[in-house]
Amino acid sequence: MKPAxxxxxxxxxxxxxxxxxxxxxxxxxTATRVSREAPVLVVREERRELRPGGAANAAANLRALGxxxxxxxxxxxxxxxxxxxxxxxxxxxxxxxxxxxHGRATTTKTRVLAGGENTVRQQVVRLDRVCxxxxxxxxxxxxxxxxxxxxxxxxxxxxxxxxxxxxxxAILAEVNRLSLAEKIPVVVxxxxxxxxxxxxxxxxxxxxxxxxxxxxxxxxFDWRRAGERLLRETGARMVALKRGRNGMAxxxxxxxxxxxxxxxxxxxxxxxxxxxxxxxxxxxxxxGAPPEVALNLANTAGGIKVTKAGTAAVFxxxxxxxxxxxx
Numbered sequence: 001m002k003p004a005x006x007x008x009x010x011x012x013x014x015x016x017x018x019x020x021x022x023x024x025x026x027x028x029x030t031a032t033r034v035s036r037e038a039p040v041l042v043v044r045e046e047r048r049e050l051r052p053g054g055a056a057n058a059a060a061n062l063r064a065l066g067x068x069x070x071x072x073x074x075x076x077x078x079x080x081x082x083x084x085x086x087x088x089x090x091x092x093x094x095x096x097x098x099x100x101x102h103g104r105a106t107t108t109k110t111r112v113l114a115g116g117e118n119t120v121r122q123q124v125v126r127l128d129r130v131c132x133x134x135x136x137x138x139x140x141x142x143x144x145x146x147x148x149x150x151x152x153x154x155x156x157x158x159x160x161x162x163x164x165x166x167x168x169x170a171i172l173a174e175v176n177r178l179s180l181a182e183k184i185p186v187v188v189x190x191x192x193x194x195x196x197x198x199x200x201x202x203x204x205x206x207x208x209x210x211x212x213x214x215x216x217x218x219x220x221f222d223w224r225r226a227g228e229r230l231l232r233e234t235g236a237r238m239v240a241l242k243r244g245r246n247g248m249a250x251x252x253x254x255x256x257x258x259x260x261x262x263x264x265x266x267x268x269x270x271x272x273x274x275x276x277x278x279x280x281x282x283x284x285x286x287x288g289a290p291p292e293v294a295l296n297l298a299n300t301a302g303g304i305k306v307t308k309a310g311t312a313a314v315f316x317x318x319x320x321x322x323x324x325x326x327x
Contacts, residue, residue: 001293002323003289003293003296003297003300003323004319004320004323004324006284006287006288006289006293006297007065007066007297007316007319007320007323009287009288009289010065010066010067010283010284010287010316011066011067011316012066012067012068013066013067013068013283013286013287014067014068014069014070014153014154014155014156014286015062015067015068015069015070015154015156015157015158015282015283015286016069016070016072016147016150016151016153016154016156016157016158017055017058017059017062017069017070017071017072017073017157017158017160018055018072018073018143018147018150018157018158018159018160018166018167018171018175019054019055019058019072019073019158019159019160019161019162019166019167019189020054020055020073020107020160020161020162020163020164020165020166020167021052021053021054021055021056021071021073021074021075021084021098021106021107021166022052022053022054022055022056022057022084022106022107022108022109022162022164023050023051023052023053023056023080023081023083023084023087023106023107023108023109024050024051024052024053024054024057024109024111024271024272024310024311025048025049025050025051025080025108025109025110025111026048026049026050026051026110026111026113026310027043027045027047027048027110027111027112027113028045028046028047028048028049028113028114028121029043029044029045029046029112029113029114029121030043030044030046030114030115030116030117031043031044031114031115031116031124032044041114041124043112043114043124050080050083050084050087051087051310051311051312052084052087052088052091052311053107053109053272053311054107054160054162054164054275055071055073055160055162055166055275056071056073056084056087056088057272057275057276057311057313058158058160058189058275058276058278058279059071059088059093059279060088060091060093060313061275061276061279061280061301061313061314062158062279062282062283063091063092063093063313064091064313064314064315064316065279065280065283065301065313065314065315065316065319066283066316067279067283067286068094069093069094070094070097070150070153070154071088071093071094071095071097071098072097072098072099072143072146072147072150073098073099073143073166074098074099074100074101074104074135074139074143074165074166075098075099075100075101075106076100076101076102076103076104076105076106076131077100077101077102077103077104078105078106080105080106080108081100081106084106085098091313097146097149097150099139099142099143099146101135101136101139104131104133104136104139105129105131106131107128107129107130107131107162107164108128108129109126109127109128109129109130110126110127110128110129111123111125111126111271111310112124112125112126112127130164131164131165132163132164132165133165134165134168135165135166135168140168140170140171143166143171144170144171144174147171147174147175147178148174148178151178151182151184154286155184155185155286156184156185156186156187156201156282156285156286157175157178157184157185157186157187158186158187158188158189158278158279158282159175159186159187159188159189159190159197160189160275160278161188161189161190161191161192161193162191163190163191163192163193167190167193172196172197175197176197176198176199179197179198179199179200179201180198180199185200185201185285185286186200186201187200187201187202187203187204187278187281187282187285188200188202188203188204189204189205189274189275189278190203190205190209191209192209192212194209194210194213194230194234195213195230195233195234197234197236198234198235199234199235199236199237200234200236200237201236201237201238201285202236202237202238202239202240202281202285202291203230203234203236203238203239203240204239204240204241204242204274204277204278204281205230205239205241205242206241206242206243206244206274207221207223207241207242207243207244210223210226210227210230210239210241211223211226213226213230214226214229214230223241223243223249224249224251224256227239227241227249227251227256228251230251231251231252231253237252238250238251238252238291239251239252240277240281240294240295240298242273242274242277242302243261244261244270245261246260246261247259247260247261247262247299248277248295248298248299248302250291250292250295252291257292257295259295259296259299261299261303262299262300262302262303262304262322263303263304263306263307263322269306269308269309269310270306271310271311272305272310272311272312273302273305273306274302275311276301276302276304276305276313276314277298277299277301277302277305278298279301280294280297280298280300280301280302280314280319281294281295281297281298284297284298297319297323300319300322300323301314301319303322304318304319304322
């Protein structure tokens with residue numbers, strides 16, 4: 001089958017998704033002058049919007065590509081948490097297995113985009129309110145129970161680990177148990193601890209994350225050797241390496257396949273591109289696509305995403321048109 005033909009198999013495909021949910025807030029405004037109080041811009045706020053971020057962005061991408069994500073994570077009982085659940089629900093994402101934790105703040109990342117009256121707006125500052133507090137026992141137990149049930153319902157698991165508290169030692173151990181003992185295909189997108197997962201289907205780090213694992217400087221390190229080491233130490237079946245403007249690489253015990261970046265060298269915004277890549281790769285594998293095809297689809301989806309401003313999803317019809325060469 002051609003890569004584009006696999007996209008039709010995405011429709012309704014269930015994927016269990018576990019990870020750190022975040023609210024991405026975008027404040028749009030016009031820079032009017034330099035403040036007299038400090039050497040900073042004064043921005044006249046004109047509008048703001050909230051989009052799914054972190055694992056929630058991966059969920060939005062799974063849904064936009066035609067999948068049916070079963071989302072597990074935690075939000076606070078606060079305005080950003082309620083707005084995030086509403087945003088996901090509007091996109092057709094089932095939020096029934098997301099835990100609302102009272103007294104816990106929802107991770108919120110606020111980006112201020114500003115420019116002159118007739119210029120393109122650019123990000124001038126980002127404010128992060130990140131909750132990394134350990135989960136309460138009741139919340140952890142609820143997530144463990146929901147994880148087991150969701151994996152039984154879906155048969156495949158995507159882990160979106162931003163290092164913000166959801167992947168507790170007990171939950172990480174359960175993910176590894178599902179992969180090792182239950183033989184559940186697990187795809188892991190982890191910012192800080194790709195080396196802690198065992199025998200998973202695929203790890204999807206970017207180059208800086210792989211370099212950190214190898215304790216090397218990301219500038220000019222040997223990503224091939226580091227990727228092969230990651231396979232050996234974790235027992236993963238493959239590494240789908242995100243290489244930015246250099247595209248992607250699929251590292252397996254029997255060799256390495258490189259894919260050049262899709263699209264133009266002109267990148268509008270890389271925000272959330274990793275979530276798009278992980279979602280497309282996981283959905284393709286869940287649909288039965290060979291690893292080489294999954295890499296192609298994920299690489300193309302990532303190339304589409306970076307043409308969009310802010311956190312954004314890539315839709316199945318966009319992916320179809322891109323693979324067909326239609327603008």
